[in-house]
Amino acid sequence: MPRITLKNVTKQWGKFIGVNDLNLDIEDKSFVTLLGSSGCGKTTTLRMIAGLETPTRGEIRFDDKIVFSSEKNINIPPAKREVGFLFQNYALWPHMTVTQNIAFGLETLKWKKNDISVRVAEMLKTMKIEQFAQRYPSELSGGQQQRVAIARTLAPKPRVLFMDEPLSNLDAKLRGEMRTELKRLHKDMGSTFVYVTHDQLEAMTLSTKICLMNEGVLQQYAPPLEVYNRPANLFVADFVGNPAMNIVDARAKKLSPTTAEIDFLGCKAIFQANEAFDLNTENISLGIRPEFLPISGHGLLEGQAYSTLPAGMETTVKIKIADEILSSVVFGAIDYETDARIRFNITGNGILVFDRKSGLMIASGRVDVQE
């Protein structure tokens, strides 16, 4: 199983830079998701790794083998990179049944007849398409076709598998189930998965590492919980998490290597960092996840219920305070009257401080509101 390394990979069309100087180390057996909004360069990156798009500059290796190098003039064709593909515009063979579509790749690889039927049955079951086994693609819905495409790609157990939004045509429930199956399949197959999605929840739940891009530029490459808890900058902080992290302007004055006095939302507080930090500006943004704003009758902060969004298991409460609207998430179903007074706290040591100008995260810690 290979490890894939990208060094200074750039893709440029005329003056437009689709992917800008990307460095990435995709470890063996990892499940890496390329995440970002539409047009940020995810598909282009995947296509360059797969060999379907030629980078303008840079180098790509599979283990120690260079598969692309602009300097050394190396460009190994996709078929010789021994990888499986599943692209946004997957196409099934129209003249073959579902079973034949899945079996075809295995026949080409000269699998034994018996092994083929076992594997096809396995894939039909996992992808929940057993009842369509004898149908032709034109007799299936888009989501069903998509599941056949996944089955066909996974069947030969490729050592590297590229998937570009493979669950995009499925409804929410089926998407959830397929996520579970993909995660299991990844473990069972022991292959490296490189997966494209613009869905942050999908990236959070599936990946061993997230590669978050914006306008062709890598923002952060780290395990999901690190991206969630220690976002590298304001872009990442805002992109990951639903409801999004509260970002509040504040002024800060350093008191000691690990503490600062902060003014925000019309109150004063002491920020106690988890580690010593540098503060070169007084203009900061505080990043507060909605789960760190518990509502409590004795809370030190007071606002008004701007709107309440009960979802059953949890409720998002939008709290208006000093011209800001904050999101708080509480467990269970509650419903506040619009404009009702709400008291709440800021808890935990996962509150983040960002340099407002550069957007970079500079510290994490706790906020003690002064009474």
Ligand SMILES: Nc1ncnc2c1ncn2[C@@H]1O[C@H](COP(=O)(O)OP(=O)(O)OP(=O)(O)O)[C@@H](O)[C@H]1O
């Ligand atoms: N052949 C091309 N010529 C010029 N620009 C291109 C070409 N292919 C892609 N682009 C541009 O490069 C950027 C990245 O495209 P890409 O397909 O990688 O985006 P993406 O992140 O996969 O988006 P989506 O989520 O919408 O699929 C886009 O702005 C796109 O318009």
Ligand SMILES: [Mg+2]
């Ligand atoms: Mg795309």
